[in-house]
Every structure is written in structure tokens, then in C-alpha cells.
Amino acid sequence: MLRYVTTNAGKVREAREYLDGVEQLDYDYTEVQAAELAPIAARGAREAYRHAGEPVLVDDAGLFVEGFDGFPGPYSAYVENTLGVEAVQRLVERETAEPHRASFRCVLAYCDGDDFEASPDPIDREDRSAAAAADATPAENDGSDALPVKLFHGRAPGRIVEPRGEGGFGYDPVFEHDGTTFAEMSPEEKNAVSHRGRAFAKFAEWLQERTQ
Ligand code: ITT
Numbered sequence: 001m002l003r004y005v006t007t008n009a010g011k012v013r014e015a016r017e018y019l020d021g022v023e024q025l026d027y028d029y030t031e032v033q034a035a036e037l038a039p040i041a042a043r044g045a046r047e048a049y050r051h052a053g054e055p056v057l058v059d060d061a062g063l064f065v066e067g068f069d070g071f072p073g074p075y076s077a078y079v080e081n082t083l084g085v086e087a088v089q090r091l092v093e094r095e096t097a098e099p100h101r102a103s104f105r106c107v108l109a110y111c112d113g114d115d116f117e118a119s120p121d122p123i124d125r126e127d128r129s130a131a132a133a134a135d136a137t138p139a140e141n142d143g144s145d146a147l148p149v150k151l152f153h154g155r156a157p158g159r160i161v162e163p164r165g166e167g168g169f170g171y172d173p174v175f176e177h178d179g180t181t182f183a184e185m186s187p188e189e190k191n192a193v194s195h196r197g198r199a200f201a202k203f204a205e206w207l208q209e210r211t212q
Contacts, residue, residue, distance in 0.1 A: 002055045002207075005029065005048040010169025011059055011196065014187050018200040025052055037062055037074055041109035042124035042149040048111070049147065055112035057203070061195060063088075063171045064103050065160060067096025073105075080170060085163070089174040092160040100160040104175060104182075106195035108152040108203050116150045121202065124149040152206070154199030158182075 003025035004015055012024050029044040029051075041060035048056040062076035065088075072079040072088070079088060092100050109124070116123050125148050156177055163173035165183025168190060172182035182190050191197030 002057060003048070003052050005044070005052075005056050005058045008169070011061075014191060014194075014196055015059070015200060017188065017191055018204045022057075025056065027051055029058065031060075031074075031077075034074060037105055037107040038109075038122075038124065038151055038153075040074060041107040042126065042151065045109035045111040045149045046126075046147050049113060055110070058109045058111075059106060059196065059199075060109070061104065061106040063175065064105060065092055065096065066101040066103075067092065076171070085171045085174050088171070089160055089162060093162075102158060102160050102175065104156045104158070104171075104195040106154045106199045108154075108199045110150045110152070110203065110207075111147055113147065115148050119206070121153075121206065122151045124151055150206070152199045152203045154195040154197065154202070156193055156195040156198070 002019075002022045004012065004019055004022050005025045005027050006012060007026055007028050015022075025048065027048055029047045031040050032043050034040050037060045041058050044058040044060065045056055048058055060074075062073045064070040064073045083091075092102075126146060158175050158177040160174050161176045161181065163183070164176075164181045165173050165185075167185060167187075168183040172190075175182050177193055180189075182194065185193075191200070
């Protein structure tokens with residue numbers, strides 16, 4: 001059984017469209033500090049796979065504000081929890097130029113203990129020696145850090161606006177795509193254009209081929 005590893009109920013609601021027969025695993029994997037989402041998701045998928053012993057899918061996402069050189073990016077959860085999304089919107093309004101461009105990005109990381117065939121989607125094959133050096137305890141240095149992880153990327157362009165809409169979660173009320181905030185969209189409408197929807201569409205197609 002495939003497990004969608006997340007503590008975020010909003011992600012689960014959206015992902016249902018793509019996850020028939022998939023269960024949520026509410027597991028808080030270690031989020032390593034990195035400037036990119038992919039290594040965070042890949043490390044998380046390895047850790048979650050070791051924890052669950054079953055195929056896992058980790059979803060790491062973030063809001064990248066152009067005028068802030070991509071900040072908060074991988075720090076989006078921390079910034080949401082400390083400042084809040086409305087403070088981020090006010091900061092963007094005050095400190096960056098119109099049209100306050102930003103993008104949402106999502107990286108899905110899949111790990112089932114097997115290797116993957118080459119395809120357009122990248123595979124993270126972490127350097128075993130680097131992984132061993134980074135790990136705190138010898139128990140973790142059993143080679144499983146070299147597990148291949150398949151990555152699927154999705155991106156949605158937009159801009160930061162004053163909050164509108166009641167739906168979605170996180171930064172959705174302040175993120176406008178084509179004139180509509182993500183919080184003003186239904187989950188289906190958001191999936192059709194969102195970072196997560198795009199990544200899931202690629203993943204679902206790949207998984208179907210893999211399991212045929
Ligand atoms: P997990 O790591 O347990 O999956 P999380 O909420 O910590 O849950 P992320 O680190 O991926 O997930 O999320 C980074 C931040 O970006 C967090 O504050 C989310 O609320 C926000 N976020 C992620 N996807 C979003 C989306 O589609 N719309 C609005 N905000 C989103």
C-alpha cells in the first residue's frame with residue numbers, strides 16, 4: 001500500500017483526486033536545511049520509507065517570492081507559523097515592486113526500496129559517503145541512505161495579493177493565479193493549475209505505467 005506522508009490535512013484533501021486507494025501517513029520526517037525543495041523531499045522519503053517499510057510519497061512545497069530572491073521557499077512552513085501569511089503579504093507589498101510575482105513549487109519524492117528506470121523525471125541517488133558523513137548515528141549508516149528516490153516537480157506562477165477566498169490552506173488566500181486566488185478555487189480548479197496538481201499528474205501517470 002502506498003502511503004502519502006504528510007502532517008498537512010490540506011494537502012491530503014487536494015491529493016485525493018490522485019490517490020485512489022492511498023492512505024495518509026501522518027509522520028513528521030526530519031526536514032534538513034537546504035536551499036532547494038528536492039533534497040529535503042528526497043531525504044524525507046528515505047526516512048519515511050525506513051519508518052513505514054512500505055512505498056511512500058513525500059510532498060515538499062513552498063512559496064517563492066521573486067522580489068525576495070525566492071524567500072521563503074523551503075522555509076515557508078516556518079515563516080507561516082511564525083509571521084503568518086498576512087504578514088508575508090504586507091511585507092511583499094511594502095518591500096517589492098509590482099506586480100509582486102511569486103511561484104508555488106512542489107516536489108514529490110517517491111521511494112519503494114527499488115531502483116527506477118531512466119525517464120525525463122530526475123532520480124535522487126544520494127552520495128553514500130556524503131550521506132554517511134551527514135548522519136548523526138552509525139545505525140543510520142547502513143547504506144539505505146543510498147536508496148534511489150524518484151522526484152516529480154510542479155510549479156505554478158502567480159503573484160502576491162491581499163487575502164481573498166475561504167478555501168485551500170496556507171498561503172492560498174494571498175496567491176493569485178490568472179486573476180483568481182487559490183483560496184477562491186475549488187480543489188479541482190486548484191489542482192488543474194497548481195504546483196501540487198502538476199506534480200501529481202506526472203506522478204500518477206508514471207505510477208500507472210510502473211504498476212501495469
Ligand atoms: P508536511 O511537511 O508534513 O507535508 P507542511 O505543511 O510542513 O506539511 P511543507 O513543508 O511542504 O508542508 O509546506 C511548506 C509551507 O507551504 C507550509 O506553510 C504550507 O502551509 C505551505 N503550502 C504548501 N503547499 C501549499 C499550497 O498548495 N497552498 C498554500 N500553501 C501551501
